[in-house]
């Protein structure tokens with residue numbers, strides 16, 4: 282039987298930071314509220330389009346796998362904030378990398394897009410459709426945020442993280458997953474002004490309004506992720522004690538704590554980086570895994586459990602067996618252009634540009 286080992290990994294965190302103090306300069310909020318209710322301290326704001334973040338993350342993932350752009354068979358771009366719908370975002374990454382032999386697709390399941398991307402790539406490799414794939418979760422939510430709404434504006438940040446997967450005879454990579462969606466509850470996270478249906482309604486595209494029931498999403502996230510974790514462990518016949526590290530989607534530290542409590546997982550077995558980035562939607566869980574590897578939290582042969590949830594309300598849990606290598610084979614010199622603005626200045630630019638467009 283074939284598997285799809287993850288042999289390369291890379292990330293791109295845009296340099297401009299937006300702290301809780303920055304948010305409190307234009308919203309009725311404060312550091313104490315945000316830290317105690319979410320665990321977030323700062324997030325990143327991108328000065329470039331989402332494809333550029335994805336390109337940098339993919340270049341690093343390819344280098345870590347010791348591959349060149351010509352080798353890539355497939356690029357999956359997981360995101361709900363792609364620069365353009367046509368042409369798709371994966372084709373932009375192909376163009377920037379020069380990965381001319383790759384098939385290219387975008388995939389949107391909101392915050393779970395990077396993880397669903399891993400499932401699709403793994404299945405296509407295991408069935409022999411492709412020999413390898415680059416999967417990137419990337420998001421620039423800042424340009425589509427309603428920066429006047431403190432309920433949601435504090436929660437999100439921008440970023441990208443990517444993996445290179447290749448066919449393997451060893452049992453490695455995603456070994457099982459559980460995927461689903463609470464479509465009946467899709468309206469509790471609903472953003473107007475973001476999608477083709479709004480083009481005919483006299484709205485300025487990108488001028489969003491977030492209809493968001495945080496408490497309901499919170500509850501369904503905890504239940505959905507813990508059920509998905511139980512299902513995936515059962516599928517693989519694995520006891521939760523055999524999990525070496527849980528690397529969850531990072532939407533709220535209290536959601537992660539509640540999930541860990543339900544599963545009886547000690548905090549030393551849960552990877553958390555929400556304090557640095559907030560929720561980067563599709564990039565979140567992939568970025569957490571990349572940083573867990575970089576920080577030496579992932580050992581060769583480790584069993585990793587990755588629960589996630591997002592708008593839709595999609596939910597997922599992936600069981601990964603890490604392969605034999607935890608050091609990158611190479612590094613890439615690809616990097617973002619410098620940014621001479623703070624996160625706060627970038628937000629002010631976004632708000633001003635929307636005002637001009639709507640005038």
Ligand code: COA
Pocket residue numbers: 309310311314315318319392431432435436470494495496498499532533560590591592
């Ligand atoms: N700063 C200060 N006060 C705020 C605030 C902010 N940024 N946002 C809300 N509040 C206020 C509310 O108005 C409310 O005030 P009231 O009691 O006077 O009415 C109070 O704080 C409590 O609000 P509540 O919504 O009950 O807070 P909460 O503990 O449920 O936390 C979330 C809110 C959004 C952080 C939490 O529900 C959550 O994380 N939900 C899921 C996250 C999510 O959906 N992510 C996206 C999908 S992946």
